[in-house]
Amino acid sequence: MGKRGRATERGKKRPAVIGGLIAVVVGGGAVGAYSLYGGGGAAAEDRTTATADHKAVKTGPVSATEVRTAARTFLAAWQGGQVAKAAAATDDSAAATAALTGYRKDAHITGVTLTSGTRAGATVPFSVKATVTYKGKSKPLAYNSKLTIVRRAEDGVALVGWKPSVVHPDLRDGDRLVTGASGTPPVKALDRDGGELTTAKYPSLGTVLDGLREKYGKKAGGTAGIELRVVRKAAAKGADKTPDKTLVALSEGTPGTVHTTLSPALQADAEQQVTTKPRASVVVTRPSTGEILAVANSGHGFNTAFQGSLAPGSTMKIITSSLLIDKGLASADKAHPCPKYVTYGGWKFQNDNKFEIKNGTFKASFAASCNTAFISQAKKLENDDLTKQAQQVFGLSRNNWSIGVPSFDGAVPVQSAAQMAASLIGQGGVRMNPLNMASVVSTAKTGTFHQPYLVAPSVDDRTLAKGSRSLSSTTQAQLRELLQYTASSGTAAKAMSGLGPDFGAKTGSAEVDGQKEPNGWFTAWKGDLAAAGVVQAGGHGGDSAGPIVAALLRAGS
CATH class of the missing domain: 3.10.450 (Nuclear Transport Factor 2; Chain: A,)
Known part of the structure; x- marks a missing residue:
């Protein structure tokens, strides 16, 4: 990972009586x-x-x-x-x-x-x-x-x-305490096979189930219970309202039913896998449709897998590679520079352990996660090129996904000079989460962006986001070749061993100010499954997030 352009991550006592x-x-x-x-x-x-x-x-x-x-x-x-x-x-x-x-x-x-x-x-x-x-x-x-x-x-x-x-x-400015019929009826969420989803069975789903109740409680046919709750103040225009909080339930409501796309087997596996590493998050999707099959986090509070906003490190090179290939600045089997250092915008960028590849191809640089191979092309790009590629082809950074529960759709802001260069390798102002990166590798695999979703759009007639254009056949073929080579012979080979030949992967590590080890990223596909994971402060992605992602691809095959 480059050394510049770092990302800053989001017994009771009896007292004395005075006065009697x-x-x-x-x-x-x-x-x-x-x-x-x-x-x-x-x-x-x-x-x-x-x-x-x-x-x-x-x-x-x-x-x-x-x-x-x-x-x-x-x-x-x-x-x-x-x-x-x-x-x-x-x-x-x-x-x-x-x-x-x-x-x-x-x-x-x-x-x-x-x-x-x-x-x-x-x-x-x-x-x-x-x-x-x-x-x-x-x-x-x-x-x-x-x-x-x-x-x-x-x-x-x-x-x-x-x-x-x-x-x-629990009260903040603008909040109120209210007792009465709950504003939102409860829901009974079901997996794709009709089994009930509960936090007792799947601990990671607490925030997901809260989100499903907030969005579908009134639409799913349930009746509200009687509760004392904190009613939050109205959100600013365009912002998500903080969910109300139940303090005391005087009577339970009758839940409505909401069907989800989650696979019970993969969800159970994902729950188990994230326990192997602290601060781990993972998402599994189906590339051909965008269905979300599993989501899990080591911590059961904030849903980093869907709502995290973290620098994605070298997994971002999937998007950057598609841009360079589109513009004729790189080709899988053509010679491409990978020096020890590249200076751009006043910053000196380097590769992990200052390695270099002499007389190598772009495919070799991608598989080895060479930072300078990408930074060296910054001078040939416009400041908004990467943003446009992320938005138009990969459906990111538009704030228009509607997956069924709250999510963050990634951010690839227009930047200049050194920050623009850092964005090419997933640092600078770029922010993603495992849901975003599972979608990115899915788009690379299929050639077309399919917005991920947890609840089918037919349930509430919502419209899913679409990309403005697909990958060209030439770019898609080369991008798949880069990812397959990385999975078989590059930094992802150890984790992906035995999963080929219809597979591809990319590793990443993202530096965070004040954090001893970088965040480890891994995203991959096998057949019609895609997954992405992050282990915060986990070190290299191939060693931290890689085994988690690969285990789920193996389990779902």
């Missing part, structure tokens, strides 16, 4: 109680300044006494259902009034008991115990939150610094 136990009347005459705990320490020294009308205004840090008093006032008022008094104890009474009113009227939360914990400076943690009740159904609610006391600038009064997370830690 305070009994508070909670709605309807029931008695609740909370204890406010101080945490000790000397009070900070109070200072005062005089305003123009000679009224003294406190300045400086809030004292321990002020923290205890302000917190006690707010918590007692909130617990007692005194919204106006609680809001007046904050530095934003309007926002606090709206949130605390909604807490009772929209979220239907009653019987609130608040217990504070040990003060840490101006911050007081507290626990909440309450009941959510809606149309005869009730469930307990318990969580922890915290508040911080600040000094109001205009008069120096110590108040609760208002933020939505005081009410509930």
